[in-house]
Amino acid sequence: MTSLQSRHIDNVYSIATGGALLADPAASLVHKSWARCVRDHGLDPSRPTPARILPAQEVRAHQQQLEHFLRAARAGMEDIYRRVADLGYMVLLTDAEGITVDYIGNPAWDDQLRRAGLYLGADWNEAHAGTCGVGTCLVERQPLTCHQTEHFDATHIALTCTTAPLFDHGGKLTAILDVSALRSPEARESQHLVRHLVSIYARMIEDADFLRHFRGHWILRLGSAFGLVDVAGEVMLAFDDSGTLAGANGGARQVFAGQPLLHGGSVSELLHLPMDAIWRLGNSAASAMPFAHTVLLPGGGEYHASLIAPRVRRVATPTQTTPRPSDRLPPLARIAGDDDPAMQKLLAQARRLVDRGIHVLIEGETGSGKEVLARALHGASRRAALPFVAVNCAAIPDSLIESELFGYTPGSFTGGRAKGMKGLIAQADRGTLFLDEIGDMPMALQTRLLRVLSEGEVLPLGAESPQRVDLAVVAATHRDLWSLVAAGRFREDLYYRLCGAVLQLPPLRARGDRRYLIEAMFHEEAAATESTARLSEAAMQRLMAHDWPGNLRELRNVLRLALALCTGTSITPEDLRLAPHRSAPDHRDATPASADSDDSADTVRLLDALQRHRWHVARAAQELGISRATAYRRMQRFGIVAPQRG
Numbered sequence: 001m002t003s004l005q006s007r008h009i010d011n012v013y014s015i016a017t018g019g020a021l022l023a024d025p026a027a028s029l030v031h032k033s034w035a036r037c038v039r040d041h042g043l044d045p046s047r048p049t050p051a052r053i054l055p056a057q058e059v060r061a062h063q064q065q066l067e068h069f070l071r072a073a074r075a076g077m078e079d080i081y082r083r084v085a086d087l088g089y090m091v092l093l094t095d096a097e098g099i100t101v102d103y104i105g106n107p108a109w110d111d112q113l114r115r116a117g118l119y120l121g122a123d124w125n126e127a128h129a130g131t132c133g134v135g136t137c138l139v140e141r142q143p144l145t146c147h148q149t150e151h152f153d154a155t156h157i158a159l160t161c162t163t164a165p166l167f168d169h170g171g172k173l174t175a176i177l178d179v180s181a182l183r184s185p186e187a188r189e190s191q192h193l194v195r196h197l198v199s200i201y202a203r204m205i206e207d208a209d210f211l212r213h214f215r216g217h218w219i220l221r222l223g224s225a226f227g228l229v230d231v232a233g234e235v236m237l238a239f240d241d242s243g244t245l246a247g248a249n250g251g252a253r254q255v256f257a258g259q260p261l262l263h264g265g266s267v268s269e270l271l272h273l274p275m276d277a278i279w280r281l282g283n284s285a286a287s288a289m290p291f292a293h294t295v296l297l298p299g300g301g302e303y304h305a306s307l308i309a310p311r312v313r314r315v316a317t318p319t320q321t322t323p324r325p326s327d328r329l330p331p332l333a334r335i336a337g338d339d340d341p342a343m344q345k346l347l348a349q350a351r352r353l354v355d356r357g358i359h360v361l362i363e364g365e366t367g368s369g370k371e372v373l374a375r376a377l378h379g380a381s382r383r384a385a386l387p388f389v390a391v392n393c394a395a396i397p398d399s400l401i402e403s404e405l406f407g408y409t410p411g412s413f414t415g416g417r418a419k420g421m422k423g424l425i426a427q428a429d430r431g432t433l434f435l436d437e438i439g440d441m442p443m444a445l446q447t448r449l450l451r452v453l454s455e456g457e458v459l460p461l462g463a464e465s466p467q468r469v470d471l472a473v474v475a476a477t478h479r480d481l482w483s484l485v486a487a488g489r490f491r492e493d494l495y496y497r498l499c500g501a502v503l504q505l506p507p508l509r510a511r512g513d514r515r516y517l518i519e520a521m522f523h524e525e526a527a528a529t530e531s532t533a534r535l536s537e538a539a540m541q542r543l544m545a546h547d548w549p550g551n552l553r554e555l556r557n558v559l560r561l562a563l564a565l566c567t568g569t570s571i572t573p574e575d576l577r578l579a580p581h582r583s584a585p586d587h588r589d590a591t592p593a594s595a596d597s598d599d600s601a602d603t604v605r606l607l608d609a610l611q612r613h614r615w616h617v618a619r620a621a622q623e624l625g626i627s628r629a630t631a632y633r634r635m636q637r638f639g640i641v642a643p644q645r646g
Contacts, residue, residue: 005048005154012045012152013038029140030150033131036139037152041127048155051117052128052618054099055625059121062099064553065395069174070102071528072208073166077104077177080201084179084194090118094134094176097395097629098125101175109182116159118180128618128628129153133161134176141165141173143199147188160184162195164202169213169247170387170427177202203250207236210249214238216310217246220267220278222303235303239267240385243275278307332376335369337516346503353501354380359453361438361498362476364505367553370476371436373505378432383472387431389424394440396629402445408461425458425469432472438498439479439490442633446491453497473498489637508548508555518543518555522571525559533563536570546578554579606634615642 016034037043054062063070073093081091081104090105090113100122105113113119117129126135130152137144143164149157159180166175179198184190211219222235235255238247245265248256256270268275332350336343353360354377362370371390378388396404407423425433435441441449452458453473457466475498484490508514522535539562548554562575609620621631635641 004149005157008149008154008157009045011149016045029136029144030131030146033126033136033139034152037126037130041130043130043152045130045152045154048153049128050155051115051119052123052622053114053117053119054121054123054622056121058625058627059099059101062095062097063101065392066095066101066175068212069166069168069209072212073175073177073205074102075208076201076205077102080179080197083197087181088183089179089181089194092118092122092178092180094124094178096138096173096175097627098129098134098138098176099123112182116156116182118159118182123618124176124178125628129156132156133163133178133180137163137165137176137178138173143195143202145188145191145195147191148184148186150188158183160191162191162198164198166202166206167250168206169210169249170389171250171253172424177205206250210236210238210247211308214247218310219308221306221308223306224303237267237270243267243278244385245270246385332380334520335373335376336511337513339516340512342506343511343513346505349501350377350503351380353377355382357472358500359473359475359498360500361481361502362474362505363502364476364478365507365551366478367551368478368505368507369552370478370505371434372552373503374432374434374474374476377474378434378472381432381472383431387428388434389428389431390434390436391424392436394437394630401442402448403461405445406448406458406460409463420460420462423458423460425452425471426460426467428471429469432474435473435475435498437477438475439477439481439484440633442636443489443491446494450491450494450497453494508551514544515540517552518559521552521556522559525556525563529563531563531566532569533566534570536572539571539573539576542573542576542578549579606631606638607640610635610640610642 012034015031016038034045038045066073070093077091077093081089084091085106090103090109092100092103092105094100100120103113103118103120105118110119117124123129124132124134126132126139129135131146132151132153133144133146136146143162145160145162147160151157151159151161159182161178161180163176163178165173166177168174177198179194217238217240220237220239222237224234234251236249237245237252239245243266245267267278271278332347336347338344350373360374360377362373364370374390375388378384391405393401403421403423405423405425407421407426410420435449448459452469452471455466456468456470458469459466481490481495481499485492485495508517511517518540519535525531526533543555543558550557558576558578561577562571565577566572566575605624606620609623610617613619613623617631617635618628621628624631626634
């Protein structure tokens with residue numbers, strides 16, 4: 001250990017255990033993080049830890065959660081890297097858990113970057129890595145720089161990391177954009193320009209994802225600079241042909257803070273303009289009189305306007321406010337081909353469930369298309385123009401799932417947003433709430449969810465009175481919920497609330513319409529990459545013969561890679577990268593008796609690993625090949641308590 005590292009450890013320990021926070025906001029933010037690391041995460045500054053890199057299989061699972069968002073993010077990462085590469089910087093992207101899902105760096109520095117944790121699969125969550133650009137940005141939810149000795153861990157004090165949070169089209173924290181360097185000037189001011197650049201690109205990535213998601217809607221762009229409004233509109237509003245708001249980008253959420261941007265609101269009412277005037281804004285970019293196409297927003301800001309027409313065909317026409325049932329069915333119909341009677345029967349059932357007020361439970365293996373079916377049900381309903389909010393109950397850490405689902409009021413707990421946060425359930429009001437992997441929801445939250453479903457009310461953390469919500473609920477699981485009920489791991493009353501109707505999705509290997517699915521997905525991927533390649537019959541036969549343990553998700557990845565590798569005009573079997581044949585994975589829970597047996601073995605393995613690693617949960621989880629959140633969840637389920645807490 002160097003003398004610099006030794007002094008750093010003393011400084012961190014002194015401030016984290018009672019030293020006064022400095023007046024400088026940036027320093028105060030870092031010192032608050034140091035205190036959290038010691039007090040809340042149990043980290044010891046005198047015991048530096050090497051970078052934690054997740055196994056490739058776990059990294060792929062994290063990447064799949066951001067599948068659509070990664071496309072826009074990658075384009076932004078490549079552009080910013082071209083601007084900073086010569087200065088010694090690299091670029092990485094993490095998900096909302098702090099796991100690195102994409103990165104770009106100089107290949108000559110691969111070994112150094114991996115040792116420093118600036119690499120694919122690195123875990124930069126503050127609970128494991130201490131104060132750092134990514135982990136602290138996840139907590140503070142604002143752009144920041146963690147420069148050299150501002151890092152908690154002494155092994156990171158040579159690094160400088162500048163980060164910005166990325167929010168999806170619904171305002172949910174989705175990823176962190178990070179620009180880091182192994183070496184940099186000592187002065188913190190040297191990173192000011194980089195921080196400005198990262199903030200700009202974060203907004204560009206968010207807006208690109210917004211435009212992709214709402215490509216079937218009218219989008220009104222509002223910008224302060226007349227000549228740049230078409231390419232740099234700070235405020236964007238998405239709405240349908242009737243003027244009903246469907247989405248707002250980050251700039252709009254800031255400008256219209258406190259105003260109803262969704263839930264059936266009207267763009268005309270929001271802007272205090274008649275719809276005829278809004279339609280005329282479409283010609284603003286070509287106007288010789290920019291003052292004729294300006295909009296006054298709250299606070300007196302004057303913005304120039306540009307209107308973007310839908311880029312894909314929509315079902316509804318400008319005179320239709322509610323699509324006819326016959327117009328709303330095609331999205332469901334496209335899920336399956338005519339060659340699979342079982343799927344056609346399932347879709348016929350799904351059509352009858354639309355707008356009937358019945359909660360739906362979708363069962364099926366991982367990757368079999370449960371969320372696709374849920375979105376199709378939403379798109380075929382009267383709620384189609386309103387929010388579809390997807391919640392992966394297995395992906396949100398236990399420490400965050402309650403606040404993420406139910407939201408919280410200002411001042412509810414340390415580290416929360418000053419203005420509080422609207423929970424995902426409330427965000428889905430009047431729309432559809434999709435609860436993926438519902439079998440992994442902690443028991444304590446199952447009780448609160450039951451109240452939402454039975455009473456139509458949600459109570460945010462810290463609130464005194466509940467608020468009404470109107471929800472269509474679709475849940476999904478790859479597990480046998482009834483076995484979980486029998487084993488005491490899932491509430492029976494919640495089970496009956498959720499399974500008003502059960503739709504069982506078959507795995508890809510069992511579907512008779514595999515050729516239809518392969519062709520449809522291939523055309524989607526080819527169109528997305530503007531590829532003119534075709535799928536040869538030999539390649540099709542190989543795809544048809546594959547057992548597809550990863551189901552539709554695996555198929556999409558295989559086709560995407562084949563299009564990237566193809567050098568000719570035709571995809572051949574040599575372009576396909578298929579996993580070796582193996583017996584189909586059993587994703588279903590066993591019977592209660594065998595579940596108890598599995599629990600016993602899992603308990604022993606987890607307890608063993610925790611004792612070997614002196615109750616360091618992250619290291620035990622890494623050894624077992626599971627996420628930290630899963631380890632904590634199993635500790636709670638098995639009643640395992642660390643000795644110092646006993």
